[in-house]
Amino acid sequence: MGDKPQSMVYALVGALLAALVWMLLDVWRGYRVRAWLRHGDLAMVPHLAGWWGVLTERARKLLRERERSIDASEQRLKDFLSAIQTSPNGVVMLDAQAQIEWCNQTAAAQLGIHAERDVMQRIGNLMRDPVFTAYMALEQPSEPVVIEGRGHRVDRPVRISVQRHRYGEGKQLLLTRDVTVVEQAEAMRRDFVANVSHEIRTPLTVLSGFVETIQTLPLSEEEKTHYLSLMATQAHRMQGLVEDLLTLSRLEGSPVPSMRQSFPLSRLMASCEQEAKGLSASLGQGDVSHHIQFVVNPLLTDAVLMGEGRELQSALSNLVSNAVRYTPTGGDVHVSVDQGIDGSLLIEVRDSGAGIAAEHLPRLTERFYRVDRSRSRESGGTGLGLAIVKHVMQRHGGSLHIASEVGQGSCFKLVFPASRWMSTHA
Template sequence: MLSRDITALAQADAMRRDFVANVSHEIRTPLTVLAGFVETMQSLPLTEPERAKYLELMAAQSARMQTLVNDLLLLSRLEGSPLPGVNEVVDLGALMAQCENEARGLSELLHPDDARPQRLYFDAPPPFELTGAASELRSAVSNLINNAVRYTPAGGTIDVHWERLPDGGARLSVTDTGPGIAPEHVPRLGERFYRVDRSRSRESGGTGLGLAITKHVAQRHGGELQVSSQLGKGSTFALVFPPPRVRPLPAGAAAVSALAAAA
């Protein structure tokens, strides 16, 4: 008699089935809406304003499907590529400048005429560098900051802060004054397609894959995604990187960074 433990195989099979079911559901919803609008435009005489409105809604659903496919492709690429090496140095100053411009643009788009705009605070460029894949790190950092912008109400505050840890590692924290997250949801936030509030996530354009991508990028760089939240008071999402990934800035770059911080 031979016996074999197939727990891991069964878990992998269950994950595959859940993943396929989730992808099918996420794509089916905008596809159904899109098909409905097409049928309406084909079968009913519409005024020009009605036609323009339906086309705008169809474009939004198409963009949602495209975003979902792009996120799925990114996850697949992350899983199939070798781990980032330690020879590629990431310019955190440039990376954070891109993310800040993107976040401020998104905030203005979400609250264009609001009397109480969001307050976004970004630290000066950190006095150190990271090694790894710049495109992956940009996706991870951008996901955390843009999520904070999307879920923080008008008049709220978002604080983005880099720090060097006592063990030589580094930590990026994104703290917001949004609605916060109930404790039972926090352990599942890195799961694919898991959403605390499905309707709100879809309204804000989320695919349910952003935090999964962020968590995967952190793990590929030897780090982790940390989440702390208090319902009704806000949340802090942090990326922690190990000491081998952190390097001090070269002398010239350090001086420029110091001048930027003083300014």
């Protein structure tokens, strides 16, 4: 009987020892799980049995889903930032203290800030423009402000539109846009309307005065004839202006001339030569006129230009008539045709006139731009001729080059690419 209690004690001790071992093993498993969760390395998942294994597998799946979600979010953020980086508009994110949190390269280039070095710098310390400073001081600006951008110069303006939006807890978003071209286009539109109004009003005022004179004053037939001649001149001037405006409108609104159309070079040159000599005779004094010479490379006498004949005629006619009008009587007007080393066709109109100062050359093809307004009106010009020439050349894939020097005359060169002309010589 004494051995039975002793065996029970041994059994109880063995059970306690087994329980203790199991508990120690369980604690060890828990420690491994805790250590793994602390590091969160999915590559080091502990392989455990029992409910610790179930817990570990469940945690592994949740961590894997979380990791995938973070990766997807990071990728979306990268895609979003990449899209903003390629935007032609600038984006600047400011915190509640107006410090730069992030900006794209467009905004950095437009505002003259550094996308990385200037992070957490106050935008007001970097942008000293008084207009920008006043705009940022407004509580709720309703309209964007336009400031001078990086690299702004008088001869090459850079105008940037800045618009501010609030978001989050005191944060701000700046959106920038280069409006230089828009402002220039608007300025050109205003100038165009003002110039057209002025150009039409002037001859109309003269005509109105002549009509009133004829109606109210007793005039001899000789005086009436004189006034009617002056009225005809003003009417012709208005007609020329309207025709040039319609030509420009047609050039800007019609399709590019087809390569299937062609116009013989010889016909173009003959027509312009006849026109130049007729104009010279009308402007000459007695038997004195201009020395006009048209020279074509013998290899190009049978060449044809691929394009719209009326436009080509208008372009060369404008250059030749300008050369005659702005060259004193007895001066030289030389028109030549040759082939460039790249296969292009070159038509050059050179005169011995007064020449043009260098500062005027970049603007000569602007509508209504005149070096000397009074002299241009006396010569009968509308101020649209070179604008027409530029448009015609652009529509034919070519270009207009101008060289001039005061006292040395001027040279206007039409350059047609090799694809826009061909020789019919067999």
